[in-house]
Amino acid sequence: SQQGEEDPQALSIQEGENATMNCSYKTSINNLQWYRQNSGRGLVHLILIRSNEREKHSGRLRVTLDTSKKSSSLLITASRAADTASYFCATQPGANNLFFGTGTRLTVIP
Amino acid sequence: DTAVSQTPKYLVTQMGNDKSIKCEQNLGHDTMYWYKQDSKKFLKIMFSYNNKELIINETVPNRFSPKSPDKAHLNLHINSLELGDSAVYFCASSHTGQGRSNQPQHFGDGTRLSIL
Numbered sequence: 001s002q003q004g005e006e007d008p009q010a011l012s013i014q015e016g017e018n019a020t021m022n023c024s025y026k027t028s029i030n031n032l033q034w035y036r037q038n039s040g041r042g043l044v045h046l047i048l049i050r051s052n053e054r055e056k057h058s059g060r061l062r063v064t065l066d067t068s069k070k071s072s073s074l075l076i077t078a079s080r081a082a083d084t085a086s087y088f089c090a091t092q093p094g095a096n097n098l099f100f101g102t103g104t105r106l107t108v109i110p
Numbered sequence: 111d112t113a114v115s116q117t118p119k120y121l122v123t124q125m126g127n128d129k130s131i132k133c134e135q136n137l138g139h140d141t142m143y144w145y146k147q148d149s150k151k152f153l154k155i156m157f158s159y160n161n162k163e164l165i166i167n168e169t170v171p172n173r174f175s176p177k178s179p180d181k182a183h184l185n186l187h188i189n190s191l192e193l194g195d196s197a198v199y200f201c202a203s204s205h206t207g208q209g210r211s212n213q214p215q216h217f218g219d220g221t222r223l224s225i226l
Binding site for chain 2: 003030031033035037040041042043044045048050086088092095096097098099100102103
């Protein structure tokens with residue numbers, strides 16, 4: 001299976017705190033991507049990190065990638081209530097298909 | 111201005127029926143996809159398609175068939191619907207091909223299919 005796994009499955013924090021989600025995968029990859037899904041909506045792309053990159057930032061998001069451990073983490077700093085959503089990592093072994101992790105449900109309490 | 115749009119948003123139907131879900135993208139992408147999200151929120155690729163190649167996930171039953179009238183559309187047709195087909199189906203699109211690796215995918219808002 002090319003499916004990734006995310007940890008934790010659910011995370012509840014206070015507004016202003018940082019949230020860290022982890023993703024582990026099994027196969028070699030071209031890149032790893034993180035997506036957000038709000039309830040009842042489609043997935044929204046957050047950030048893409050290539051296999052030769054180790055860290056990437058976008059606004060309040062910081063992603064790390066360790067290909068030797070086949071793992072990635074997503075850090076959201078200074079969380080807001082609007083960050084409440086499910087977060088998925090997805091690996092892209094080739095040019096096309098994405099293989100998603102199991103997701104982390106983040107709740108940010110105002 | 112919706113980039114990837116799916117219709118219908120909700121689909122409730124009887125077991126054994128045949129149904130179609132439509133997807134359109136106005137992003138000029140050359141590749142489109144269908145994903146299935148089950149009740150545990152697990153997302154699984156079903157198909158990817160561009161004008162040259164259809165890649166089918168081998169676990170997808172042949173009751174499911176993608177149909178693409180043009181580059182901007184990829185519809186999903188399902189024959190003989192079963193209870194286990196109940197899920198949310200997402201369409202997505204992206205640029206692929208030479209010089210376009212490492213591109214994100216853009217998703218529609220999903221079609222919630224319920225089989226009675």
